[in-house]
Every structure is written in structure tokens, then in C-alpha cells.
Amino acid sequence: xxxxRGKSHPPRNAALQCALRTSLLALLVAxxxxxxxxxxxxxxxxxxxxxxxxxxxxxxxxxxxxxxGGRALKTPFGTFYGPNITPHPQAGxxxxxxxxxxxxxxxxxxxxxxxxxxxxxYPSFTKISxxxxxxxxxxxxxxxxxxxxxxxxxLGLFGWRPxxxxxxxxxxxxxxxxxxxxxxxxxxxGAYLVQALGHCGECHTPRNFLxxxxxxxxxAGGKGPEGKTIPNxxxxxxxxxxxGELKDFLAFGVTADGDVPAEAMxxxxxxxxxxxxxxxxxxxxxxxxxxxPISSE
Numbered sequence: 001x002x003x004x005r006g007k008s009h010p011p012r013n014a015a016l017q018c019a020l021r022t023s024l025l026a027l028l029v030a031x032x033x034x035x036x037x038x039x040x041x042x043x044x045x046x047x048x049x050x051x052x053x054x055x056x057x058x059x060x061x062x063x064x065x066x067x068x069g070g071r072a073l074k075t076p077f078g079t080f081y082g083p084n085i086t087p088h089p090q091a092g093x094x095x096x097x098x099x100x101x102x103x104x105x106x107x108x109x110x111x112x113x114x115x116x117x118x119x120x121x122y123p124s125f126t127k128i129s130x131x132x133x134x135x136x137x138x139x140x141x142x143x144x145x146x147x148x149x150x151x152x153x154x155l156g157l158f159g160w161r162p163x164x165x166x167x168x169x170x171x172x173x174x175x176x177x178x179x180x181x182x183x184x185x186x187x188x189x190g191a192y193l194v195q196a197l198g199h200c201g202e203c204h205t206p207r208n209f210l211x212x213x214x215x216x217x218x219x220a221g222g223k224g225p226e227g228k229t230i231p232n233x234x235x236x237x238x239x240x241x242x243x244g245e246l247k248d249f250l251a252f253g254v255t256a257d258g259d260v261p262a263e264a265m266x267x268x269x270x271x272x273x274x275x276x277x278x279x280x281x282x283x284x285x286x287x288x289x290x291x292x293p294i295s296s297e
Contacts, residue, residue, distance in 0.1 A: 039098075044139025047132050049275040050197040051125075055267055056082040068092075068146035073119055075225045077211060078155035080119040088145035101137045102130075107174050115164035117153070118172070118211065124199035127177035132197070171212035183290065190287025193280060194219075198272065204233050206297070220294035228262070236293040246285050250274070 048054070059070035069084035087094040093101070100111040108115060108122035116122060128136070153159065177196050179188040194200045205213040206222035221232035231237065238246065245256045250273040253261055261269065273281065 039134035039136070039138030041135070041138040041142050043132075044135035044137070046275075046277075047136045047197060048139055049272060050193060050280070051128075051136070052198065052268060052272040053085070055271050057085050058082070065146045065148060067140075067143055068148040069150045070148065075119060075211070077158040078153060080117060080153045080155075081151040083150035084146055084148050085140060086143045086146045087141050088147055091147045091149050092145060093140070094145060098134065098137050101140075102133050105133055108168065108172065115161050115168065117161075117164065118167070119153075121199040121202045123172050123213075124196060124202055126172075126174045127192070127196035129176055129196075167210065167212070171210070184286075186283045186286050187290050188287075189280065190283035190285070190290075193276075193284050194287055198284070200233065204230055206230075217294055217297075219288075219291060220296065222297050228264075231265075232294065232296045233288055234291045234294045235289060236295055238288055239293075243282070243285055246288075247281055250276075250281060250284070 054066050056071050056073070057067045057069055058064045059068075060072075064070065065086075067085050069082050071082040073080040073082070084092040086092040089095050096111055103109050103111075104116060104120075105122060105125045105128060107126070108118065108120070110116055177192050180191065183191070201213055201219055203224070204219045204221055205215075206217050206220070207213055219233040221230045221237075224230045241249075241256070249255055249261070250269060252274065253266055253269040255261075260266065273284075276284070
């Protein structure tokens with residue numbers, strides 16, 4: 001009896017070892033899945049460039065801390081200041097969760113439930129894919145924390161947030177970008193870059209008296225908040241330039257006749273379009289070529 005029991009131990013030990021190996025493998029797979037779900041910070045760095053994040057979230061002065069906020073945006077409703085989006089727990093968004101970040105980008109809502117002003121272009125950012133939002137969040141978490149306190153907006157009578165609920169019902173539709181089945185993959189990629197990440201329509205589309213973009217004049221340019229002329233990006237204007245000329249302008253900031261862009265667009269080129277991959281830059285141009293031509297005002 002004793003010998004028989006002794007011989008039965010190895011099978012039980014082998015079964016136990018097999019179960020432990022299976023459990024360990026399951027934990028490793030689960031851990032890999034969790035790591036993947038945290039996003040790709042390197043890809044997020046590229047997305048941050050494509051979204052022009054540093055421009056709105058950094059002061060316009062020499063030696064400014066990137067992403068620490070302070071950039072002024074003058075509008076008919078007052079002056080907005082880009083906030084600190086470094087991972088500082090008090091001054092920045094270090095206390096936010098990834099879900100808080102996605103909610104702000106997708107729905108224009110702060111962690112405390114208050115509506116964000118659409119000076120933060122969530123009407124465009126809502127179209128960013130879940131994967132890209134996760135990658136972008138992963139990158140922002142790698143930034144050096146800055147204790148620079150975000151400056152309060154100077155809005156006067158427009159500093160009351162509750163009316164934004166009505167504004168959003170009238171002019172805001174949340175949701176990811178939907179590809180056009182009739183368009184090529186290149187044009188759809190360009191549409192995503194322009195409509196979502198690049199949020200080009202926020203500056204290049206005129207607005208009504210409530211500050212909402214006039215969709216019938218999408219990307220047709222007009223007068224900016226400071227009275228400056230914003231260029232028309234539809235084929236009405238772009239047909240005068242070749243793809244190569246547009247690529248050189250967006251990548252290097254030089255026109256065919258040797259001219260240079262205004263300072264605002266020059267910054268966009270330095271921080272955003274000049275950092276796009278060649279295939280993304282051509283996709284952007286292809287999408288702009290596909291738009292219906294709209295006459296300039």
C-alpha cells in the first residue's frame with residue numbers, strides 16, 4: 001500500500017506543475033494585454049504634433065515650458081488661456097484618469113462634470129479614434145510635470161458655463177471619425193488628419209454670432225477673431241498650386257515665389273504640418289483637393 005501511494009505522487013505533482021504553468025501563462029498574457037491597453041507613448045508623441053497641442057498649451061515666449069499652458073487666444077467672447085496639461089497632480093492633469101481625458105476630448109466635459117468651452121476644440125477632437133486617444137494620453141503622461149498654475153480665462157459676462165449645454169445641443173455631435181466609403185484610403189486618412197487631429201476647421205471655417213462654425217463654408221476661410229484674413233483651403237484657392245508646391249509650403253514654410261507664411265501659420269508649420277510623415281502630408285493634400293470648391297468672401 002505504501003509503495004502504491006508513493007508511485008502516485010509524481011502524476012499529482014506533474015498536474016500541479018502544469019496548472020501553475022497554465023496560470024502563469026494566463027497572467028503573462030493578461031499583463032501584456034493590460035500594457036497594450038495603456039497606449040503607445042511614442043505614437044502619442046507623433047499624434048500630439050499632428051494635433052498641434054504644444055501651440056495652444058505653451059506660452060508664446062522664449063524659454064516657455066512646453067505643455068505648461070499660458071497661451072492666450074483672443075475671441076469675440078473674451079480671452080482664453082491654454083491650460084497646463086503636464087502630469088503635475090495639482091497644476092496640471094496628473095490627477096486625471098485616462099477616462100477623464102477621453103471624456104474631455106470626446107464629449108467636452110471636465111472631470112467634475114462641467115462643460116468645457118469650445119475654444120478647446122473638442123468639436124473636432126471628438127472624432128479622434130479610441131486607439132489614438134489612448135496613445136496620446138500615454139504620451140502626455142511622460143511629460144515632465146510643471147507646477148505652473150493655469151491662468152483663468154478672461155471672459156466677463158461669457159464666463160458662465162451652464163449655457164454651454166444648450167450650445168452643445170445645437171452645434172456639437174460627439175463621435176469618432178467615420179470614413180467615407182466612396183473615398184480612397186488616402187483621402188480618408190487626410191480627412192481624419194484635417195477634421196480630427198489637425199482640427200483645421202476651427203481656424204479656417206467662419207463662425208456665426210454664437211461662435212459655431214458655419215458648415216456650409218467649411219474650410220472656406222474668412223475673417224479671424226482679430227480681423228486677420230484666414231485663407232480658403234478649398235480647391236477654389238488651392239487649384240493655383242501644385243501638389244509639390246503645397247507640400248513644400250506645409251513642410252518647410254516656403255511658397256513657390258519665395259514668400260513665407262504669417263506668424264500663426266508659420267508656427268503651425270513648425271510644430272505640426274512640418275512634422276507629418278510624407279504619406280500623411282500627401283493624404284492631407286489629397287483630402288483638401290477632394291473638397292467642393294467654395295468662393296472666398
